[in-house]
Amino acid sequence: MKEDTLSDVDTKSENYVPGHTTVQEALGYINAHLPDLKVKLLSSKRGEILVEHSIKGEVLTRLKEEGFDHFAALSCIDMIDDDRIQLVYHVWSYGSKGHILVKTELPRKDPSTDTVYRIYRPAITYEREIKEMFGVDFPGNPRLTQFILEDWEGPPPMLKDFDTEAYAVEHFGIARRDLPSKPPQPKKGGES
Amino acid sequence: MDDFRSTEIIFGPQHPGIHGNFAMRLELEGDMVRRARLVPGYLHRAFEKLMERRTWHQNIALVPRICVPDPDVNEAAYSMAIENIMGLEVPRRGNYIRSIVLELSRLAAHLMGLGGLGGAIGLYTLPMWTNGERDYVLDLFEALTGGRVYHMYTWPGGVRWDMPENWPRKALKVMDHIEAQLPSYYSLFFESKVTDARLKGLAPITTSWAVEHGVTGPNLRATGLEVDLRRDDPYAAYEELDFDVITLKQGDGMARALVRWYEVGQSIRIIRDAIEKMPGGPVIAKTPPPLAFMVPPGDHYAHVESSKGEYGYYVISKGGKYPYRVHVRGPSFTHGIDVLEKMLVNQELADVALITGGLDVCPPDIDR
DSSP states (O other), X not given: OOOOOGGGOOSSOOOOOOOOOOHHXXXXXXXXXXXXXXXXXXXXXXXXXXXXXXGHHHHHHHHHHXXXXXXXXXXXXXXXXXXXXXXXXXXXXXXXXXXXEEEEEEESSSOBOOOOTTTSTTHHHHHHHHHHHHOOBOTTOXXXXXXXXXXOOSSOTTSTTOOHHHHHHHHHSOOGGGSOSSOOOOOOSSOO | OHHHHEEEEEEOSSOTTOOSSOEEEEEEETTEEEEEEXXXXXXXXXXXXXXTTSOTTHHHHHGGGGSSSSOHHHHHHHHHHHHHHHTOOOOHHHHHHHHHHHHHHHHHHHHHHHHHHHHXXXXXXXXXXXXXXXXXXXXXXXXXXXXXXXXXXXETTXXXXXXXXXXXXXXXXXXXXXXXXXXXHIIIIIXXXXXXXXXXXXXXXXXXXXXXXXXXXXXXXXXXXXXXXXXXXXXXXXXXXXXXXXXXXXXXXHHHHHHHHHHHHHHHHHHHHHHHHOOOSOSBOOOOOGGGOOOOSEEEEEEXXXXXXXXEEEEEEOXXXXXXXEEEEOTHHHIIIIIHHHHTTTSBXXXXXXXXXXXXXXXXXHHO
């Protein structure tokens, strides 16, 4: 992977112009181009779009073209009851000051979806964390290397069915029931 | 031959120039950094996992610990997300007090951050002074909330109790004192030839690059983009308070430091304005007691402008006593990994601490 550095930044020519498409207009635009999507206006400044994960890249590219160029976050939620993993892409427009949540779902078994880091650069780190904590694979992301968990061999720990106590017993030999119910009391007497 | 030209050093977590608990693997050619890789995880406490097993109110004790220098934004964003899902209206007085607390927190964080920059340059008088002033702000927090560093004062629905009667007078006195000190910080730090030589032109970034890479807060305003969530997506009482959004054009180390220095002045202005306009009435909405507190199913992403950038909480409830999932978006998650890895390349080793400090990276919010 070639290192792109600050030397590539041209500090002389600055031409950033924020886009002014509002949330409502952006949702209308998305709906007109991809009519099968479920779009919902939550308030004048917030909207959400439910997409199939295979076309989320297309939706995000369009949103970015419409001025939603700040990638605020990528959240991952383990919907264990529905046997699904949900990904929520949060994008924000500096021009119209609106927030759109793009939600997509993956099967819980071997979840995998294409990276969006070429559209929104900050996603590179969010995807790296989600790969480790939820086990979601993002083909195309060059930085899915070890992030926070060192020498981790257990299942992804943020999944709802990860049993923290069983893991602690197995790896550290201590269970909650072994812990004293009361903290040890200081000894009475003349010890100093 | 290439192998003999470069050296890899591990910078941190035990290093006087590192900002918190993370490390950097730097590949050097002579004094120049050619490749940087950030190593977080030294302070991972699995807060997001812990929060799923604690009641909505127990989590108030956890969230401020995510960012040590600027803890109140966590309580505020977490509470705002819950309030939005529940449809709770915070009383006006509660919102005003929240704004004061958030600005005090920003003030303390900026003072500490500027002091850190002084330390990285070798100008040790500045951290002594600014941390001394920060201590007066911590005294104010202690008088208001009972805690110096972590306050657990902002609750879903408002703030936990009203200000003590003489607290506003004390706060104004501290504000007068800090404001009187600001010119001497300016001449000590910004008029120093060393600061000029070290910070001017240091790792400049443009607005497009910053937006592309997810840079937010003072670092983005230092490139000339006038954005501030306090004004763009108003929360607490900011809509009714007077302040200017500080922007500078250069986008270099000096601009990043100056934006913070000017913002200290703006925070003082906001606190005075809020105390002056303080409405009467209750400070917290009527809510069920903590153990019977239930949040209906729903989700909301609440974000606030912290001293370091955008701080967001995405809270998901499936109904009941516990959150189903809480995702914390800290500004350092982008600033401290991807952005820093790029900004450090082709910089001198001596500037590494200065660039990291200038971005005001706070590793605990990467780790969480």
